[in-house]
Amino acid sequence: MGTSRMFRIFVVLGSAFMILLIIIYWDDVGASHLYLHTPVSPGPKIPHPPPQQRPQTSRSPSFLSDIDAFVNQFLEPGTGEPTDPAPVDTSNQSEKAEERYIPRQEWKIHLSPVAAELRERQEQRRRLLQEMCANDSVVFPGKNRSFDDIPNKELDHLIVDDRHGIIYCYVPKVACSNWKRIMIVLSESLLQDGVPQRDPLAISRDLVHNSSMHFTFNKFWKRYGKFARHLMKVKLKKYTKFLFVRDPFVRLISAYRNKFELRNEDFYRRFAQVMLRRYAKQPTPPASVDEAFAVGIHPSFSHFIQYLLDPQTEKEMPFNEHWRQVYRLCHPCQIQYDFVGHLETAEEDAEHLLRQLRVDNVVEFPTSHRNLTASSWEADWFSTVPVEARRELYKLYEPDFRLFGYDRPDSILNE
Known part of the structure; x- marks a missing residue:
């Protein structure tokens, strides 16, 4: 009996020691050494060997996978899986799936430097964020808290791709569907006939917005337990972090058009009925x-603005992600983003970002042909909203305007 107890104590102590060694190794080695074939840190691009010279062999387990397996064996049954299982198409998989693995398009690597204008644009946007976060005249809830003070539930918009060392904070109504598609392709979390899906546009909207397809910061607790926050900060330090934003008022118009002018049963029941x-x-x-649509009933844009300004709204629940402020979704004063894209310059910014991430040989940003909400429509949309309500709305979203360099809409506020 004594020998058995001593053996269990030895196993527990040994396991704790091994976890400590792993954490130390993580800090010393860094994320850029986890996947030696895909460098994380920016640097000169080196052409890879042509596809035909690459042996198509099975990949060896990554260091992160080893951590997952080690940590998860100490989780009690029922405490949660290491990450939500991703939907996989297993209908046509076979043992020869690896032979059908599609090589990356190495020929498409851009060797020419990024235009100085685009580099300066990013420098200005990053510098503005730093200045606004340090500026006492810009005040909003949570601005001065530390990263450790951010509740876990507020970290659900930070998607992590360990394969390439990328963290993307998605903002709904800012091309987030296509950026989520790109993250799925890069992380190879979706298989088609046994091989990773390479075409972003082939990924359906249902899968794109299925939370099981993305590994987000708020899932770290299930995977790493008490080491979660430490590993988050390690990845924030070493990975490339980006987000895309747009004019806050135009984003609200886009959200209204998409959720209340189109048939959406979920948003009708949760929000439209309340507004009506x-x-x-x-x-x-x-x-x-x-x-409701059969008899021509739906909340107007003015009703939507009233809903946003009503103090009762946030008392009942936090703003829905489609109209929640970007500073509440992405925490730009706690996370130092490496790249800030604007929807207004989406194509240029997307090409620049993919080159900076050194994945432009893997995926292209899908070109959208949908009827996008334009900034020039603002005056028409707000014509039914009282001027005082417009000014209150600006105060509600002013931090986003100032943090990301959008001009105060004086033509709308001063009528």
């Missing part, structure tokens, strides 16, 4: 979105 009861004198709105 409170602001449209509809005490008993139609039970479903189909019934």
Whole structure:
């Protein structure tokens, strides 16, 4: 009995010692050594061997996978899997799937330098963020807290790709569907016929917005337990971090158009019915979105703005992610982003970013042909909103305007 107890104590102590060694190794070696075939740190691009010279052999387990396996064996049954299982198409997989592995398009690596204008644009945007975060005249909730003070539930928009050392904070209504597609391709989290999906546009919207397809910071607790916050900070230090933003008022118009002018049962029940009861004198709105659209009932843009300004809204629940402020989604004063893209310059910024990430040989940013909401429409959309309400709305979103360099919309606020 004594020997058995001593053996269990020895195993526990040995396991704790091994975890400590892993953490120390992580800090010393750094994320850039986890995947030797895909450098993380910026530097001169070196052409890879042509595809035909690359042996198509199975990949060896990564160091991160070893950490996962080691840490997870100490989790109690039912405490959660290391990461949510991704939906996989297993209908046509075979033992020869590896033979059908599609080589990366090495020929597409850009060897010419990025234009000085684009580099300066990024420097200005990063510098502005730093200045605004240090400027006492820009005040908003949570500005001065530390990263450790951010609740875990507020880290769910930070998607991590360990394969290439990338962290993307997605902002809904800012091309986030296509950037999520790119993150799925890069992380190789979706298989098609046994091989990683390489075409972003072939990934359906349902999969794109399926949380199981993305490894986000708020999932670290399930995987790493008490070491989660430490590993988050290691990756924030060593990985390339980016986000895309757009004019805050135009983003609100886009959110309204997408969620309330189109048939969306979930948003109708959760939000539209509330707006109709409170602001449209509809005490008993139609039970479903189909019934509402059949009789031409839906909240107006003015009702939507009233909903955002109503103190009761945030008392009931935090803003939905589609109209939540970017500073609340991505924490730009706690996370030093390496790249800040604007939707207004999306194509140039996307090409620049993919080259900076050194993955422009792996994936291209999908060109969108949808009817995008334009800044020139602002005056028409806000014409039904009282001027005082417009000014209150600006105060609500002013931090986003100033943090990301968008001009104060005086033509709308001073009418």
